[in-house]
Amino acid sequence: MDRYQDPLMCLLRAPDLAQNFSPEQWNLALGQAELAQLMGVLASQYLPASSWLPQVVQQRLAWANRLVEHQQRAVNMALQQLFDALGMFSPMLLKGAAYQVAATPNSAGRMMSDIDILIPQQHLQKAEQSLWLHGWDNRGKTPYDEKYYRAWMHELPPFVHQKTGIILDLHHHWLPSSCRWQFDINEVCKKASYCTESSFLIPEIKDLCIHSAIHLVTSGEGDKGWRDLRDLYLLSQLTEREPLLARAEQFGLVKPVAKVLVLAEQLFGEQPIAPTASWALKAMLPAHSSYQSWSVSAAKMSFYCQAHLSRMPLPLLLPHLMRKAAARYAKA
Amino acid sequence: MLKLAAYPEQVQAALKQQGLFLSLPPFVIQVRCSSTALADYFTRIYADHEFFPQPQVASFNIELKHESGLRRWLKPQIRFYQNEHAPFFSMPESHAPILWEWGLNYCIAAKYHSCLTIHAAVVAKNGEALVIPAPPGSGKSTLCALLCSHGWQLLSDEFALIDLSSRQVQALPRPISLKNQSIDVLKAHVEKKQNRGRFSAEYLGTSKGRVALYSVPTEQLAQDQHSYPIKQVLFPRYCQDQVCNVTPISPAQCLMQLADNSFNFAVLGQAAFVCLAEVVASSHAYSVDYGDFNALLTQLDTLP
Numbered sequence: 001m002d003r004y005q006d007p008l009m010c011l012l013r014a015p016d017l018a019q020n021f022s023p024e025q026w027n028l029a030l031g032q033a034e035l036a037q038l039m040g041v042l043a044s045q046y047l048p049a050s051s052w053l054p055q056v057v058q059q060r061l062a063w064a065n066r067l068v069e070h071q072q073r074a075v076n077m078a079l080q081q082l083f084d085a086l087g088m089f090s091p092m093l094l095k096g097a098a099y100q101v102a103a104t105p106n107s108a109g110r111m112m113s114d115i116d117i118l119i120p121q122q123h124l125q126k127a128e129q130s131l132w133l134h135g136w137d138n139r140g141k142t143p144y145d146e147k148y149y150r151a152w153m154h155e156l157p158p159f160v161h162q163k164t165g166i167i168l169d170l171h172h173h174w175l176p177s178s179c180r181w182q183f184d185i186n187e188v189c190k191k192a193s194y195c196t197e198s199s200f201l202i203p204e205i206k207d208l209c210i211h212s213a214i215h216l217v218t219s220g221e222g223d224k225g226w227r228d229l230r231d232l233y234l235l236s237q238l239t240e241r242e243p244l245l246a247r248a249e250q251f252g253l254v255k256p257v258a259k260v261l262v263l264a265e266q267l268f269g270e271q272p273i274a275p276t277a278s279w280a281l282k283a284m285l286p287a288h289s290s291y292q293s294w295s296v297s298a299a300k301m302s303f304y305c306q307a308h309l310s311r312m313p314l315p316l317l318l319p320h321l322m323r324k325a326a327a328r329y330a331k332a
Numbered sequence: 333m334l335k336l337a338a339y340p341e342q343v344q345a346a347l348k349q350q351g352l353f354l355s356l357p358p359f360v361i362q363v364r365c366s367s368t369a370l371a372d373y374f375t376r377i378y379a380d381h382e383f384f385p386q387p388q389v390a391s392f393n394i395e396l397k398h399e400s401g402l403r404r405w406l407k408p409q410i411r412f413y414q415n416e417h418a419p420f421f422s423m424p425e426s427h428a429p430i431l432w433e434w435g436l437n438y439c440i441a442a443k444y445h446s447c448l449t450i451h452a453a454v455v456a457k458n459g460e461a462l463v464i465p466a467p468p469g470s471g472k473s474t475l476c477a478l479l480c481s482h483g484w485q486l487l488s489d490e491f492a493l494i495d496l497s498s499r500q501v502q503a504l505p506r507p508i509s510l511k512n513q514s515i516d517v518l519k520a521h522v523e524k525k526q527n528r529g530r531f532s533a534e535y536l537g538t539s540k541g542r543v544a545l546y547s548v549p550t551e552q553l554a555q556d557q558h559s560y561p562i563k564q565v566l567f568p569r570y571c572q573d574q575v576c577n578v579t580p581i582s583p584a585q586c587l588m589q590l591a592d593n594s595f596n597f598a599v600l601g602q603a604a605f606v607c608l609a610e611v612v613a614s615s616h617a618y619s620v621d622y623g624d625f626n627a628l629l630t631q632l633d634t635l636p
Contacts, residue, residue, distance in 0.1 A: 024350075026389040027362065031415045056360055056389040059446065066445035070599040289416055 008032040008286070011042055012230070013268065019052065026057055028290060036226050036286035037111045039064035044109030068109050075100055078115060078166045083199050085134035089123040092192050092201035094171065094211060099231070101198045104208070106234040110227070114158065114167035117200075120189065121172035128156055128170070135162045144323065152178040152312065174211050175218065178312045183251035206247045209235045213260035214253055220307025222300045225284025226267070229260070233268040236261060256310075337379035344371040346383070351393075353384040356504070357557045358446070361436070362390035365428060366398050367410055373429035377507050377532050377547045392439045396428055414439055427535050430543055433509060437490055441595040447493040447502065448604050449595045454487035454501055455479045456554055460563035461501045462632075463492045465593040468540075471570040474514040477546055478625055481522060481529075485554040496600070496607045499614075500559035507532070507545040515544045527551070564635065565590065565617040568628075576627035578620050578635065586617035 007029035010017045021029070033039045043065040050058050075097055082091070093101055096112030119127050128138070136159035141149070149157045154173035161168070173185045192201040203211065209232060216228045236244065241261075248257040263280055266273045273281065283303035285291040308317055333355055336343055346352040347370060351362040354374075365371070395413040399422050409422040412435040419438055423431050441449060452465035453476035462484070466472040476489045489508040492501050510518055515534060522528045529552070532545040554560070565586055581589075587608050591597045597604045616636050622628040 023387045023389045027387075027393055030389075031393055034415050035417075054389045056391055059358070059391060063443055063445045066596075066599055070601060073601055 008036065008038070008226075009267075012038070012045075012226075015046070023054070026054060030057070030060055032286050032288045032290065035223075035288045037224060038227055038230075040068040040109035040111045041227075041230070042109070043068065065109070068111065071111060072100060074164065074166060075112070075115060078161065078164065078168075079198070079200065081134060081161075082115070082117065082168070085130045085136065086117065086119060086127055087199065089119040089127050090189070090201060092118045092189065092203065093198070094118055094174075094203070095215065098202050098208060101200065102195050102202050102208075103197075104205075104235060104238070106231045110231075114169055116169045116171060118171040118173075118185070120186075124156065124170070124172050131159055131168070131170070136160070136168055137162055148320070152176055152316065154179075174214060176311045178316055179218065180310045180313070181214075181251075181253055181256070183253065187250070205235060205238045206244050209239065209244055209261075210248050210251065210253060210257055213257045213264075216260055217256045218307055218311050220304040222283040222285070222303045223287040226286060229264040229267050229284060232260060233264040236264065333382035333384055335379070336375050336381050336383055339383075340371070340375045342385070343374055343383065344368065347371050347374075350387060351390075351395075353386070353388045353390065354378075355382045355384060356506070358502070358504075359391040359440075359444075360384070360388045362388075362393045363396075363432070364394070365396040365410075365432075367396065367408075367425050367428050369426055369428040370396060370432060373432075373532060373545075377429070377530060377545055379530070379547075380550055392436070392443070394432070394435060394439070396431055396435075398425070412438075423538070427538060429532060429545065430535050430538055433507070433545060436506075440491060444493075445596050445599055447495055448597065448600060448607055450492040450494065450590055451490070451593045451595065452492040453489045454492045454503075455484040456487055456560045457484050459560060461487060461560040463501065463562055463565045464568060465492070465565065465590060466568060467593075470568060471514070472568065473508050473510055474517060474570075475568055475625070475628075477508045477510065477514075477518050477548070478521065479629075480508075480548045480552045481525060482629055484552070486548050486552055487554045487560065494562075494607060494611065495559060496603050498559060499607055499610050500561050502559050503554035503556060505548075505553045505556070507547040510544050510546055512541045515542065518546060562611055562615045565612070565615055566632075567617070567619040569619070569621050570623065571621045572623045574621040574623045576620065576622040576624055576631055578618050578631055581617045581619050583612035583617065586612045586615075 007021065007025045011029050011033070033042050039061070043061040046053060047061050047065055050061065079097065094116035096110060097115045099107035099110060138157045138159040141157045146157060149155065154176045155169045155171040159168040159170065175181055188203055188207050189201070191204045191207060193204065195202045212228060212232045212235060216225065245254055245258060248254040263277060263284065265271060266277050267281060279299055282296045282299035285296055308321065312320060343352055347363060347365045351364045354361045354363060393415050396410050397413060399409040399411055408425040410425050410428055410431060411418050411422040412420050412431050414435065420435070450463070450465055452463050453472045454461055454463050455476060456462065464472050464475060473489045476486065480486045486505050487501060487503040488505065491504060493504060494501050519531065527549040529546055529548045534542055534544045536542050567581070567589060590608055594604070618635065620628065
């Protein structure tokens, strides 16, 4: 893949090239950005000096910016309510909410679909009850889904706030209990600190990097890959490579983390893309028809399967996937 | 820019190929459609609207696409896509115009955040706007179409687009969507008029029943890209056994109801609240139960 042939990648990496964009290229790039959940990022990057942009581009970026501002307000408000419910369990923010509160460089314009919070496992039951009392509801799952989350996953079934509709994932670990990799999450908690703005714990930068990488590898959601690799690239600029990999080594995660880090550096850094990375990068392409080909579908499928295999051993995974497929078929 | 009615071949070709770049200020809309049903509708009902002969950056990228598979040949269905995302079920191919209208409403409601958007019909007289917010089925479109044939100008039958700083409402004139008996009421009514406007075909068996689109005569349209200060807000309810009962409502109540009918009040946050507070302070609001349109029309002219 040539990073400068792709309109969206051009916008993310090399704003100068966008000056010669045709209307068709703009339509394509903005369509890709919407599906990759990167419109807000483009807005934060381009709106501060936007007079050279075509008027409709400015218009669409301004709409995205309104949504980002709304999301930031909504998340801040939800965090206040969540602290009332969870404050006594030393809650730690993860992913999007952590980036926003710590104002990391990748947080400007970043859209998120839910709030992720981690608390020590021994408090999980009490925390869940407290959330119920504060208007967060996670009932109504099928008995199988309940078992899936509670027995094998690293989080409870997702909560929805009754009034705001905001979704909360309450974690006790970064990795599913059935995951191939395991480590002591207390090590993360020990290094986490309070940021001046917030009463929530925030993992240290190296741990934010490792979580970002490991989440991408275990979720299998390649469609949002560019957003996640961009997170990792910008976060990793705040720390040194060696200590970062040493920290990953300590958790037994150096292999997957190093692999994703290389992808992030190839896509957003200055090195040319190695031929060995091109297959893995295909799985990370946004779900836009302009990227579609049989090899992209195959790469995405393989990435998805590897992610699931890392989450659950095969004897557990096969019945699970069959069950999911049957449920999907019955729904259709 | 070119008028749609004057270039039917270009419109048809563009819809099938790179897309028709329709100018609908403040939007430029790219529309593609694999069925011919939409081209005929556009050249007749959007006759006076304009399009760009060259590709443009578009506010919305819309495509109406045939569902693939056997059905294409047995009972063709089309589906609405906005940037490859399909928010609705598919509909019969002949309903393409309805799908376009509803789809565009969806795009504006979900994505347009430069203005405060409220689900309301808007008409104007003497340069001042009357906003008629109402849930679907309350007769707002019918009322709006009738007002247009009695000296009011159409801003929109679906959206009040309120500018956050000027607090004025922007015109976005499009065809009025009429349902079930309203179609017959309006057809009977404009029959007697000299200048009738144009009705689309009637589309049967949609999720809202029988639907037709009515494009009002040009002189009943508000000016494109023009904004109007809001003079009155009217919450109508059609009741057969009432003649016309107008009750003033308080600014606070009006604000709450406008917010309830808004698509992006929460997204815009405080700016939207401040804007609405100004709107209700400088306008009058009424709730109306009416069964007789003529009585309402006379009353409207006397209300402050």
